[in-house]
Amino acid sequence: DAGVIQSPRHEVTEMGQEVTLRCKPISGHDYLFWYRQTMMRGLELLIYFNNNVPIDDSGMPEDRFSAKMPNASFSTLKIQPSEPRDSAVYFCASSYRQGFSADTQYFGPGTRLTVL
Amino acid sequence: DQQVKQNSPSLSVQEGRISILNCDYTNSMFDYFLWYKKYPAEGPTFLISISSIKDKNEDGRFTVFLNKSAKHLSLHIVPSQPGDSAVYFCAARERHTGNQFYFGTGTSLTVIP
Numbered sequence A: 001d002a003g004v005i006q007s008p009r010h011e012v013t014e015m016g017q018e019v020t021l022r023c024k025p026i027s028g029h030d031y032l033f034w035y036r037q038t039m040m041r042g043l044e045l046l047i048y049f050n051n052n053v054p055i056d057d058s059g060m061p062e063d064r065f066s067a068k069m070p071n072a073s074f075s076t077l078k079i080q081p082s083e084p085r086d087s088a089v090y091f092c093a094s095s096y097r098q099g100f101s102a103d104t105q106y107f108g109p110g111t112r113l114t115v116l
Numbered sequence B: 001d002q003q004v005k006q007n008s009p010s011l012s013v014q015e016g017r018i019s020i021l022n023c024d025y026t027n028s029m030f031d032y033f034l035w036y037k038k039y040p041a042e043g044p045t046f047l048i049s050i051s052s053i054k055d056k057n058e059d060g061r062f063t064v065f066l067n068k069s070a071k072h073l074s075l076h077i078v079p080s081q082p083g084d085s086a087v088y089f090c091a092a093r094e095r096h097t098g099n100q101f102y103f104g105t106g107t108s109l110t111v112i113p
Helices: none
Strands: A005-007 A010-013 A019-024 A031-038 A042-050 A053-056 A065-071 A074-079 A088-095 A111-115 B010-014 B019-025 B032-038 B045-051 B056-059 B062-067 B072-077 B086-093 B101-103 B107-112
Touching (some): A010 A019, A019 A088, A019 A111, A031 A074, A042 A065, A042 A074, A053 A065, A074 A088, B010 B019, B019 B032, B019 B086, B032 B062, B045 B056, B045 B062, B045 B072, B072 B086
Parallel strands (some): A010 A111, B010 B107
Antiparallel strands (some): A019 A074, A031 A042, A031 A088, A042 A053, A088 A111, B019 B072, B032 B045, B032 B086, B056 B062, B062 B072, B086 B101, B086 B107
């Protein structure tokens, strides 16, 4: 398997522009997570999906952020309008939960977003 | 509020010596803990985990210790190698209430040859 795939790897945009980050989870995984990494807060969970349904979006900073998962193999994280403080590395991760057994999240390589 | 804390942003160790990375948590309901390793320009990768029913888990050069009374866990790397230089994230989860992991801010380990 190719692992979790994210695109683009780098995005530079100007304040006010719309940004869309993309993720393809590992085939067969039923959980998908979006994280943001910053120096101050480390890895913050923004939102996660189970079987394409958003379960917890309490980490989404504000209404400018939205995420969708139209099918099991694709998810997007959109920021509109973007602001300089959104500059960070955004990671997508997926996992497969087997009942209450322990599971591991597999991360993509991340998208480095710079908002000027 | 950070429920998982890594108070040391960086650590330098000589090759062959022991590296000890520390992590504290505040939620007593956490029952599963993990360490992830991250190289530059890559996503974090799973390294080792421990369930709250144990106080030690070992995998080769890596050992994780859990002290539930102190709400503290640590990762020991013995012997340290230059290839271990990376950022290490501690994570915790309350298994029965959700699938959300809480991550610390990371510790950057440098192993000096």
